Amino acid sequence: MKEKISKDLLESARKKPKATFKIIVFVNKDEDVSKLPLKDFKTYMGNLLSANASGEEITKLACIDSVKSIEIDEEVSTL
């Protein structure tokens, strides 16, 4: 379960279980994403979800089989 959560996110979620994080969730191709325990999310390319979730919610999400990875929706910048 823990392997699904990226290392940096896992550390932050453990430290602050009540805090809200911007995350990207990668799920199985044919997953019905409306059934996932996420309140507010956007779907890209069918199986990539951008969402806000608490540390606790992230841990629960990682227990779902069809969820393949959970990563921080991190900042990117010009190079």
Add this chain to the structure above:
Amino acid sequence: MEQKKPTRYLVTYRKQKVDLTKASSILGVARSRCKHGVSFMGKEATPKKDDVIHFENLVITSIELNEEERLLLAGKKEVLAIEEDIDVNVLLPTAPHHNKNKPVQSTTSPPNKNYPWNMNMVKVPEAWERGFKGKNVKVAVLDTGIANHHGLVVSGGASFVDGVSSYDDGHSHGTHVAGIIGARGDNIDAVGVAPMSDLYAVKVLRDTGSGLMSWVIAGLEWCINNKIHIANLSLGSPVRPRIAYASAIEKCQDNGITIIAAAGNSGNSAFPYVGSPANSYLRSSSKASPIAVGSVDQNSYIDSSSSRGSEHNEWNVVTVVAPGVRIRSTVLNNEYALNSGTSMACPHVSGLAALIYEKYPGISPINVARMITITATYMGNGAYQSAFGSGLINCDKATL
């Protein structure tokens, strides 16, 4: 059950050198069925069902396979990709040119003083003379947007930045990148590698120059929906590969979009490795990795800040290098300015990809990458290969 008719496929190998005998062994076919691609195509012959056409310089074989054979072959470790052969003529090979020393200025023709040094360095004028300028090729610049500029023609775009609907550029980075790909000037001021390409502004970074990974992914989805040929990502962060990026890049390349990403400017920092998304990979798919671009200066030296190598073997590394130091291009207010970084190197490669798409319509991203790497001028001399990858891009050879 009805048996599906065999289809002709292009098999691409992992190794850089696979001769006819080795290819026949990997494919599991008799050596006598295998023919040299160059001489076969030179006779303008049409392949028969049993013909196996091997292009040694491209390290690609054209072969008819049924579904069972295709799946069996796909499982072999020597095979990088198997794709439907849409037009065997697009793969007429050019001989790779590898010079072990620093060969960049050893051109057969003198630099054309009418063009900026960076265009001469990657031999774009030679490709233009051959008529390749990126016509009818759609290139998306995922960046801070593109500003109105008399040197640029923007065909369309979208914004994925929260609360911003316009794809106008309030920063200047995206406008500079766009100019390197497709500025239409024809003089020393600034001209793009593919001046006739169709530029699309996909704003995924705020006017401060930063944004979110999800905005980049949204921009990539837009590229699929709008049948873009090339997506230029002169952006990133110095972090480990992200699965979400790898998945998005794989989907794009499955849809025929070549993804080209700046390697990063962390070469001299605590994270010297190629950054995300350029370092993307998926263990099971070569399509999940973009073309990662490092930066060299006018004298062909690697830019000290150009990211290189990887912390783990599997991470994607620098594919090729291009000029990225003090590059003159379009900026805000109809002006021109110099900028440096792998952000500036990356659009040179996107421009080259546009020339290749123009020459070979329908070419797959994996073959665009192969065409770019086999025609690059090798510069690493062993020690610096992690910084230079396959070497400096060569627009002349890639469009021969």
